[in-house]
Every structure is written in structure tokens, then in C-alpha cells.
Amino acid sequence: MVSAEKLYTLATPRAVAAELGSAGFEDGTVRYGVVAYRLVYRTVDPHGRPTTASGLLVLPLNSERRLQAVSFAHGTGSHKDDSPSMRRGAFVSAPVIAHASAGAAGVAPDYLGMGKGPGLHPWMDIGSETTASLDMLRAARAFVPRTGHVLEREVMVTGFSQGASAALGLSRALQAGEDRWFRLGALAPVSGAYDFGGTELPALLDGKVEPKSGVVYAAYTLVAFQRLHDIYDSPGEVFRAPYDSTVEALFDGAHTGEQLMRGTPGTVDELLTEHGRELLAHPTGPLAAALRTTDAVCTDWAPRAPVRLYMATGDEQAVNANTERCRAALFRKGVDAPVVDLGAVEYHGSRHLGSNVAATSSIVRWFGELRQQ
Incomplete structure (x- = not known):
């Protein structure tokens, strides 16, 4: 302490x-x-x-x-x-x-x-x-x-x-x-x-998650996992303009939820490029490896x-x-x-x-x- x-x-x-x-x-x-x-x-x-x-x-x-x-x-x-x-x-x-x-x-x-x-x-x-x-x-x-x-x-x-x-x-x-x-x-x-990778990400892409929530979670997923796992080379690979130059900054810990809502579009398709959508729909490489760890919380142990x-x-x-x-x-x-x-x-x-x-x-x-x- x-x-x-x-x-x-x-x-x-x-x-x-x-x-x-x-x-x-x-x-x-x-x-x-x-x-x-x-x-x-x-x-x-x-x-x-x-x-x-x-x-x-x-x-x-x-x-x-x-x-x-x-x-x-x-x-x-x-x-x-x-x-x-x-x-x-x-x-x-x-x-x-x-x-x-x-x-x-x-x-x-x-x-x-x-x-x-x-x-x-x-x-x-x-x-x-x-x-x-x-x-x-x-x-x-x-x-x-x-x-x-x-x-x-x-x-x-x-x-x-x-x-x-x-x-x-x-x-x-x-x-x-x-x-x-x-x-x-x-x-x-x-x-x-x-x-998260097997159920939640597909759900936010196919409309089972409330649209605005899906946008925020899609953005947060890509930004947060990028910081730890280097899953894209530049924001423009996964985010459409103008969000490719603004979205990462929204998740700096100084922006409120209201600012996050105002700074993102209403649908996932307005936010993501085709590559960004494909990356979440069918994760590969470092993102897939990271999601296997995230998704193991219920699968790799047996609570006593x-x-x-x-x-x-x-x-x-x-x-x-x-x-x-x-x-x-x-x-x-x-x-x-x-x-x-x-x-x-x-x-x-x-x-x-x-x-x-x-x-x-x-x-x-x-x-x-x-x-x-």
C-alpha cells in the first residue's frame, strides 16, 4: 500500500x-x-x-x-x-x-x-x-x-x-x-x-448489440488491443475518415462517456473500414491470440x-x-x-x-x- x-x-x-x-x-x-x-x-x-x-x-x-x-x-x-x-x-x-x-x-x-x-x-x-x-x-x-x-x-x-x-x-x-x-x-x-471474441464481437457487428453501444465497443476493442498487441499499422487501416484521426484520442482517460458518444458515428459501418470489420469478424494474428486469453475465463479452469x-x-x-x-x-x-x-x-x-x-x-x-x- x-x-x-x-x-x-x-x-x-x-x-x-x-x-x-x-x-x-x-x-x-x-x-x-x-x-x-x-x-x-x-x-x-x-x-x-x-x-x-x-x-x-x-x-x-x-x-x-x-x-x-x-x-x-x-x-x-x-x-x-x-x-x-x-x-x-x-x-x-x-x-x-x-x-x-x-x-x-x-x-x-x-x-x-x-x-x-x-x-x-x-x-x-x-x-x-x-x-x-x-x-x-x-x-x-x-x-x-x-x-x-x-x-x-x-x-x-x-x-x-x-x-x-x-x-x-x-x-x-x-x-x-x-x-x-x-x-x-x-x-x-x-x-x-x-x-468476447466468439460471441460478443460478432453480435456487435450483426446488430444484436444496440447500435451505438456496438460502435463504442468496436472502437474501444481496436484501440485498447492495439496498444498492447500491435494489431494494425495505422488507424486508417481500421477506422474510416474522419474517425481515423480522432477515435484513438477519445480513449485517453480524459474524455467522458458523453464526449465518446458525440465523437463516434451511429453505426459500426460508418466507423470501420472493410479491413477493420473483417479484423473483428475473423480475428487473426496478435488479436486472435489476445482474444483466446480473454475468452478463456470460463473455459480453462473449474471453480471449486x-x-x-x-x-x-x-x-x-x-x-x-x-x-x-x-x-x-x-x-x-x-x-x-x-x-x-x-x-x-x-x-x-x-x-x-x-x-x-x-x-x-x-x-x-x-x-x-x-x-x-
């Missing part, structure tokens, strides 16, 4: 309920007030070089000394501030607060290049999402004795959208014993693009802890086939991972976002039941 900063205190359950309500989340599981901290900690970048990252730690007030950690991995954001430790009473921080207010230690990495972390964010890079998540847990364990607490060994792991794959990556690392203390207790990912996969009916961003593929892959490994279909839930008109809200209270309750067993 490099530093710890107290961000805010919600001293009573009523204050927590108001905070969750302002973000559009339920308050039926609130039992404690909470205190929130931003931790800055040492970790490694995608190439294994030393760097730092930040994250949100939320602890229950007047609770037991021994706390079980719940690691929450957040969904996609474009601005550095679209991360748990940078926003209060918001979509990205509410799940962390909800778990803490039920008596757990809520732990949420901002990811590399987000929050107070330097550099650019390596989006959908499972390796660095895993190390950032695991090192955030280690930083939390180092810090909580200052508050009179200790963290138990078992970690409950959850995450939404991008964070669903990150949650699987962290869980795989915990089960493999990559930390000497922490162990995997349970896993509850929500609305992930688990089969309880698993539930959460999704919303008709998700317009992370198509439901991702969850079906993940469940089938785990089943082939001998793992029964039931799918919890949350129905046609919505948040600001989005079922994808609605699934995070609806799943949070359900997962808080399930993790609580497991803790009591």
Missing part, C-alpha cells in the same frame, strides 16, 4: 440507504453505517513492470472485528473518474457500499489507468485486471488493522460487465493459490462478455467454490449468449453454475445497466447466506 485517504462516512444505516437510493439501488440489505477509503497501492502493468493503482475500500461501522472481503469489479468506463474510488453515490460505487453495509469489507479496484492510476487503461486485459484486483485485496488487508479489523481468508468475488470477466480472472488466481492468504469463497459475475451467473433478459450490450456459453463451458468441466435471470430490469432505459442494480441486492443476500453456513 502507498497511501490511504478517508473519503466519506455514512454514519447510520439511514444515511447508507439514502446514498444507495440516490444511485438507484435497493436498500433492503443495509444493516450498518459505513466508512469509505481510497487506497493507492503498488501493482504491475500488463508487461509486468511496476506501477500503481487505486481502489475503493468500504468498511462497516460498529461491526465484528473479523470481516470477509467482497471484491467487486466495475463495468466499462472511458474517463479516469468512471471508477469506484472517484465517484460517490454512483453506479460504480453503490455495489461496494451495499456489500459493506451488510457487514462485509467492500473492496473494488479502479483498474490500471483508472482512478488515480497513471497511464492508459488496458481495457479487457484479463491479466492486468487480475493483478490489479489481487493487489487491491492485499492493500486492503494491509490497511484494515488500522481500523481495528482483520480480513478473513475467504473472498467473495463479483463484478459487472467488463468486471464480470475480471471477477472470473481474480477467482481463478485465488483458487490457484496466487496469494498465500486469500482463498476463493464464492463467485457471482453479472452480465459479462465472457466469450459456489458459482452463480447473473444476467438480464434481452441484455442489449452483453448479449445473453455470453452467459449461456460460460455456463456450458463450466458444465463441461463438471461445474454446475446456475444462471439467475433477473428479467427485463432497466436502469436509465438499459437492461444491461439494470442487471447490475438488480443483481447487487441478490448477491449481497446470497453471500450473506454463505457466510452464515
Whole structure:
């Protein structure tokens, strides 16, 4: 751990309920007030070089000394501030607060290049999402004795959208014993693009993903994977004019989601050249190799802890086939991972976002039941 900063205190359950309500989340599981901290900690970048990252730690007030950690991995954001430790009473921080207010230690990495972390964010890079998540847990364990607490060994792991794959990556690392203390207790990912190359990319090209979301994800995929894997020689190979000279800059961590929406066209065909479209439809070379790693989160291991996969009916961003593929892959490994279909839930008109809200209270309750067993 490099530093710890107290961000805010919600001293009573009523204050927590108001905070969750302002973000559009339920308050039926609130039992404690909470205190929130931003931790800055040492970790490694995608190439294994030393760097730092930040994250949100939320602890229950007047609770037991021994706390079980719940690691929450957040969904996609474009601005550095679209991360748990940078926003209060918001979509990205509410799940962390909800778990803490039920008596757990809520732990949420901002990811590399987000929050107070330097550099650019390596989006959908499972390796660095895993190390950032695991090192955030280690930083939390180092810090909580200052508050009179200790963290138990078992970690409950959850995450939404991008964070669903990150949650699987962290869980795989915990089960493999990559930390000497922490162990995997349970896993509850929500609305992930688990089969990113095989299911999600084809879906955004053929119109199964909501068009504007498809444009943003197509752009983010090419820009983010280019930075790590050198998949094209110049932007003009994959992006049509005028976007070939503007799109990469939109993903610099300083542009808001609104700016991203304004700076991209309405359809994938307006954004991509024929080569760009073909690269996403039939990845080859470095992109294909990278996607094999991204898509392995459900296929190359068998969780020994309880698993539930959460999704919303008709998700317009992370198509439901991702969850079906993940469940089938785990089943082939001998793992029964039931799918919890949350129905046609919505948040600001989005079922994808609605699934995070609806799943949070359900997962808080399930993790609580497991803790009591």
C-alpha cells in the first residue's frame, strides 16, 4: 500500500440507504453505517513492470472485528473518474457500499489507468485486471488493522460487465493459490462478455448489440488491443475518415462517456473500414491470440467454490449468449453454475445497466447466506 485517504462516512444505516437510493439501488440489505477509503497501492502493468493503482475500500461501522472481503469489479468506463474510488453515490460505487453495509469489507479496484492510476487503461486485459484486483485485496488487508479489523481468508468475488470477466480472472488466481492468504469463497459475475471474441464481437457487428453501444465497443476493442498487441499499422487501416484521426484520442482517460458518444458515428459501418470489420469478424494474428486469453475465463479452469451467473433478459450490450456459453463451458468441466435471470430490469432505459442494480441486492443476500453456513 502507498497511501490511504478517508473519503466519506455514512454514519447510520439511514444515511447508507439514502446514498444507495440516490444511485438507484435497493436498500433492503443495509444493516450498518459505513466508512469509505481510497487506497493507492503498488501493482504491475500488463508487461509486468511496476506501477500503481487505486481502489475503493468500504468498511462497516460498529461491526465484528473479523470481516470477509467482497471484491467487486466495475463495468466499462472511458474517463479516469468512471471508477469506484472517484465517484460517490454512483453506479460504480453503490455495489461496494451495499456489500459493506451488510457487514462485509467492500473492496473494488479502479483498474490500471483508472482512478488515480497513471497511464492508459488496458481495457479487457484479463491479466492486468487480475493483478490489479489481487493487489487491491492485499492493500486492503494491509490497511484494515488500522481500523481495528482483520480480513478473513475467504473472498467473495463479483463484478459487472467488463468486471464480470475480471471477477472470473481474480477467482481463478485465488483458487490457484496466487496469494498465500486469500482463498476463493464464492463467485457471482453479472452480465459479462465472457466469450468476447466468439460471441460478443460478432453480435456487435450483426446488430444484436444496440447500435451505438456496438460502435463504442468496436472502437474501444481496436484501440485498447492495439496498444498492447500491435494489431494494425495505422488507424486508417481500421477506422474510416474522419474517425481515423480522432477515435484513438477519445480513449485517453480524459474524455467522458458523453464526449465518446458525440465523437463516434451511429453505426459500426460508418466507423470501420472493410479491413477493420473483417479484423473483428475473423480475428487473426496478435488479436486472435489476445482474444483466446480473454475468452478463456470460463473455459480453462473449474471453480471449486459456489458459482452463480447473473444476467438480464434481452441484455442489449452483453448479449445473453455470453452467459449461456460460460455456463456450458463450466458444465463441461463438471461445474454446475446456475444462471439467475433477473428479467427485463432497466436502469436509465438499459437492461444491461439494470442487471447490475438488480443483481447487487441478490448477491449481497446470497453471500450473506454463505457466510452464515
